[in-house]
Amino acid sequence: ILNVEQSPQSLHVQEGDSTNFTCSFPSSNFYALHWYRWETAKSPEALFVMTLNGDEKKKGRISATLNTKEGYSYLYIKGSQPEDSATYLCAFAGGGGNKLTFGTGTQLKVEL
Amino acid sequence: NAGVMQNPRHLVRRRGQEARLRCSPMKGHSHVYWYRQLPEEGLKFMVYLQKENIIDESGMPKERFSAEFPKEGPSILRIQQVVRGDSAAYFCASSPLPAGSGANVLTFGAGSRLTVL
Numbered sequence: 749i750l751n752v753e754q755s756p757q758s759l760h761v762q763e764g765d766s767t768n769f770t771c772s773f774p775s776s777n778f779y780a781l782h783w784y785r786w787e788t789a790k791s792p793e794a795l796f797v798m799t800l801n802g803d804e805k806k807k808g809r810i811s812a813t814l815n816t817k818e819g820y821s822y823l824y825i826k827g828s829q830p831e832d833s834a835t836y837l838c839a840f841a842g843g844g845g846n847k848l849t850f851g852t853g854t855q856l857k858v859e860l
Numbered sequence: 861n862a863g864v865m866q867n868p869r870h871l872v873r874r875r876g877q878e879a880r881l882r883c884s885p886m887k888g889h890s891h892v893y894w895y896r897q898l899p900e901e902g903l904k905f906m907v908y909l910q911k912e913n914i915i916d917e918s919g920m921p922k923e924r925f926s927a928e929f930p931k932e933g934p935s936i937l938r939i940q941q942v943v944r945g946d947s948a949a950y951f952c953a954s955s956p957l958p959a960g961s962g963a964n965v966l967t968f969g970a971g972s973r974l975t976v977l
Contacts, residue, residue, distance in 0.1 A: 841960025
């Protein structure tokens with residue numbers, strides 16, 4: 749059984765705050781690490797895919813880093829806005845790379 | 861270009877009945893994944909299919925659950941003799957290549973919410 753863990757489970761921040769979450773995953777047989785954003789009543793949407801140790805990806809105010817040797821990835825949000833409120837999921841592809849194992853997510857709420 | 865289409869969006873069944881959930885992947889996507897979200901839990905992998913083949917069904921209960929992705933038509937997740945514990949949201953996702961290869965992401969459908977009375 750693959751363990752993909754995310755912390756914190758939930759987070760409340762004020763508008764304008766910067767924040768970050770952690771995803772930890774097995775450090776062996778690594779293929780890829782995905783980040784998805786899941787708004788209430790919608791479908792998960794892909795943010796980033798990272799495949800190489802040291803990868804850094806950026807999309808607007810959101811960025812992510814990857815450390816495959818120690819098995820963790822960070823997602824950063826700079827200057828949080830209310831529209832950033834969502835659950836952020838990471839997903840690990842290992843072994844044969846056939847499937848993604850999801851973490852339970854970090855639920856972010858950005859308040860005015 | 862329509863996204864991943866799932867139907868029905870909501871399905872109510874009584875214990876012992878059958879539930880059939882359908883998923884049409886994005887155009888050009890031949891890889892389909894089914895995930896289940898139980899109340900207060902995350903997305904749990906159930907099965908991965910390519911056209912006419914089950915590639916990985918390691919997350920699917922051995923009994924009552926089956927999945928197919930025929931040459932023509934949508935992928936179907938079938939649950940026979942449903943029980944209350946089957947109540948969950950079932951999400952389908954598709955990709956053009958296996959999810960773990962390269963930069964391929966999953967495109968998710970809106971989910972089918974099954975309620976078993």
